[in-house]
Amino acid sequence: MKKLKILATATLFTVACAQASATVKVGFMLPYSGAYGTIGQTIENAFKLYVEEQGGKLAGQDIQYFRVDDESNPSKGPDNANRLIKRDQVDVLVGSVHSGVAMALAKAAKDAGVTLIIPNAGADAITGPLCSKGVFRTSFSNWQPGYAMGPVAIDKGYKTAVTITWNYAAGQESTDGFKEAFEEKGGKVIRHLTVPFPTVEFQPLLTEIASIKPDVVYAFFAGSGAVKFVQDYAGANLAANIPLLGSGFLTDGTLEAQGASADGLLTTLHYADNLNTPRDNAFRASFSKRYPSNPIDVYAMQGYDAAQLLDAGLKAVGGDIKKRDQMHEAMSNAVVDSPRGQFKLSAAGNPIQDIYLRQVKNGKNEIVKVAVEKLADPARGCKL
Structure with a gap:
């Protein structure tokens, strides 16, 4: 009987460790073509930069990336979102740039119970009628x-x-x-x-x-x-x-x-080129070294902060992405040490921030x- 208890305890421990070390799947739904194509790539680059700065993991978890070109086309928004949610089974969505696309994405994420971090699109409705405890923005409202x-x-x-x-x-x-x-x-x-x-x-x-x-x-x-x-x-x-x-x-x-x-x-x-703070200077130096041909702009900063916000949520739950409610609460209460200056989120999930x-x-x-x-x-x- 004692041996069985030890085996059972060991099994539970092994299962718990396996759950805690599960890979976090991040799906980028961004424009990679058209008028906003370079913006989408900049956001992705900056998100990955923050992860690289943490040793390639967030809260000890490996990050696996998926991507879909949303083409800045709202009519394709639901189908593109479902490719990431249903086909790739991502844990976290990151997107988008076009407000119309982001509104479709917000609805799909809310319906599926998937965490959404918006690194640019400022549609007022996202922090208005479409607000949700699992939808966050690291950018601005229009x-x-x-x-x-x-x-x-x-x-x-x-x-x-x-x-x-x-x-x-x-x-x-x-x-x-x-x-x-x-x-x-x-x-x-x-x-x-x-x-x-x-x-x-x-x-x-x-x-x-x-x-x-x-x-x-x-x-x-x-x-x-x-x-x-x-x-x-x-x-x-x-x-x-x-x-x-x-x-x-x-x-x-x-x-x-x-x-x-x-x-x-x-x-x-909510950002400028010469803030000249230690945090912004460090971000700019790191980004320019990693992506020397990529402009350092507001889009890069917002993508970087999207990864920071996810990191804050994952750390609060010990890297267990399945603890979604606790993770969302931690993200809602996080103080993000952004290159723009520290900010907190409103109850609706939008940054409360200085506008320059x-x-x-x-x-x-x-x-x-x-x-x-x-x-x-x-x-x-x-x-x-």
Whole structure:
């Protein structure tokens, strides 16, 4: 009988060790082609960098990677998510960049009970009506950078504005955020202009802006579309009389291609090029050494922090990915030591963070000041 007890105890110990040492499967659902292709690869690279810095493991667990090109196509979102969830049986999803894709991904993750970490897409609904205890963001809500630019525009004496973006969720929410803050403080958005995503034919709208003659223009574009818009705006000679402001994605990861056309542009974002803190300097040195041809930008920082957040959750449960509820609670309460500066998550899973005012100088998004401190997304419609 005593021998049987010893064998039973040994068996339980062996099973427990096997469970604790199980490989954690991480599925990247990111754009690897099209307008956002380089952004997706940057996020993946930065996530893997953090894991490499921990010796190739998180909380002692091996990490196995899977990837799907989401093509920035929301209609393919459910099928692509299910390839990772059902076919590859991932434990954690990391994605995406396009807000429409991320909304489909959030629903699929919630339905399947899979942990989701969003390293970019800022769709307000994700921390609003679609909020879930298993869905986290290491980036921003679209509302945050837009809202932070409102008081900046007012402080500069602008009274009327035109907003312009692609006709999709991210652009609408960013420009809505700007409008909310700008009009709260006495300004007026007199026209909202859009082009279909991912169209980059801007000339007719630039002609319209010239005829409207607002005090300022607020724009939301990203990736190759941002490059084309900034170049076209400069080429139309509008900036001398109608200054251009934007969400930081207008100039993040795009400055080399934009060249002199971006000089002097003011943008708001939760990251900047010259924060000059020990944490950010260490991150930049590590990333540039590992990926010397990859720009160090907000996308890299957000991907890096996605791995940090997962690490915090896994450490809290001793690496046991099956303890999902406890892991989610730990992630919700984590203080992330981000290159942007430390942040915590709101109850809805969105970073509460400083939003910086930056100006393009010498090919960099140089920090001017903190536009709004510890800005929390309002999480309208979130019910947990």
